[in-house]
Amino acid sequence: MRAMVLERLAEPLKLMEWPDPEPSNKEVRVRVMACGVCRTDLHVVDGELPNPKLPIVPGHEIVGHIDVVGAGVDNLAFGMRVGIPWLGYTCGHCRYCRTGRENLCDSPLFTGYTRDGGFATHLLADARYVFRLPDAGNDVDTAPLLCAGLIGWRSLRIAGEGRKIGLYGFGAAAHIIAQVARWQGRDVFAFTRTGDAAAQAFARRLGVCWAGSSEDKPPEELDCAIIYAPVGALVPAALKAVRKGGRVVCAGIHMSDIPAFPYSLLWEERELLSVANLTRHDGDEFFGVVSKAGIVTQTIPYPLASANEALSDLRNGRLQGAAVLVP
Ligand SMILES: [Zn+2]
Numbered sequence: 031m032r033a034m035v036l037e038r039l040a041e042p043l044k045l046m047e048w049p050d051p052e053p054s055n056k057e058v059r060v061r062v063m064a065c066g067v068c069r070t071d072l073h074v075v076d077g078e079l080p081n082p083k084l085p086i087v088p089g090h091e092i093v094g095h096i097d098v099v100g101a102g103v104d105n106l107a108f109g110m111r112v113g114i115p116w117l118g119y120t121c122g123h124c125r126y127c128r129t130g131r132e133n134l135c136d137s138p139l140f141t142g143y144t145r146d147g148g149f150a151t152h153l154l155a156d157a158r159y160v161f162r163l164p165d166a167g168n169d170v171d172t173a174p175l176l177c178a179g180l181i182g183w184r185s186l187r188i189a190g191e192g193r194k195i196g197l198y199g200f201g202a203a204a205h206i207i208a209q210v211a212r213w214q215g216r217d218v219f220a221f222t223r224t225g226d227a228a229a230q231a232f233a234r235r236l237g238v239c240w241a242g243s244s245e246d247k248p249p250e251e252l253d254c255a256i257i258y259a260p261v262g263a264l265v266p267a268a269l270k271a272v273r274k275g276g277r278v279v280c281a282g283i284h285m286s287d288i289p290a291f292p293y294s295l296l297w298e299e300r301e302l303l304s305v306a307n308l309t310r311h312d313g314d315e316f317f318g319v320v321s322k323a324g325i326v327t328q329t330i331p332y333p334l335a336s337a338n339e340a341l342s343d344l345r346n347g348r349l350q351g352a353a354v355l356v357p
Pocket residue numbers: 120121122123124125126127132134135136137
């Protein structure tokens with residue numbers, strides 16, 4: 031197998047060749063057809079998340095085919111088309127696992143962070159956390175659904191039923207969730223970096239009713255907002271944009287510090303909360319929605335060996351849509 035490997039934090043990934051790994055009990059080996067590049071991969075590479083496994087193969091938006099089935103696997107078979115998400119393992123017995131919140135498990139493993147991920151030709155996965163995908167479908171276009179879509183979906187659900195929804199940071203997650211929210215009949219307001227006319231035009235093409243810069247006041251009060259950009263200053267901006275009792279959801283795994291803000295922005299029962307990881311139930315629900323909502327992802331394919339270039343294009347905001355590595 032070949033993989034793009036992070037040996038030391040904040041260094042470029044290196045292309046390496048290893049013997050193909052053999053699955054242990056309850057594991058499968060998957061041949062990777064496409065792996066999306068997520069902002070979380072940047073946070074892993076930059077050392078912004080605590081205690082990554084090193085060396086690590088990043089990547090947790092994986093579409094592939096089952097290549098070898100390990101012992102004790104009864105839900106997957108050779109050749110099946112599957113998706114592998116960020117949630118790679120949970121303990122099954124902590125208080126969170128026992129109460130339907132395995133996304134908060136006390137001893138989880140995460141794909142591309144604490145177990146090797148999909149910036150590779152092959153990887154091992156715990157079969158219990160692998161999603162079966164329809165046999166037909168475009169692998170590159172499907173890959174971003176595995177995190178941008180899934181975590182986007184969880185954040186949309188947690189944002190509540192509000193009709194007027196703001197999305198801060200119009201990248202991979204927002205471009206998928208804008209389509210889901212439109213399909214649900216909501217009015218979507220897209221907030222981009224200051225003066226990013228290209229991102230605003232992209233958002234309008236996807237049917238949002240308004241697009242502007244993140245410091246702009248939207249034309250109407252919002253019921254709720256989701257922040258996808260890792261920028262703490264967006265928290266007071268979003269609180270300012272939502273109505274009384276409105277909710278602001280922070281959907282990223284890492285964010286710069288939130289600046290001090292007057293209590294009046296939170297007053298009147300506005301709510302501020304974060305979304306962490308995903309549950310397998312989120313995945314089942316979301317893939318059900320995908321087939322009905324007719325989501326079209328915009329992707330930019332890169333060869334596996336160009337993973338560093340894909341990461342740097344994401345870092346510099348040069349992408350309209352989602353970067354996807356194709357081994
Ligand atoms: Zn647990």
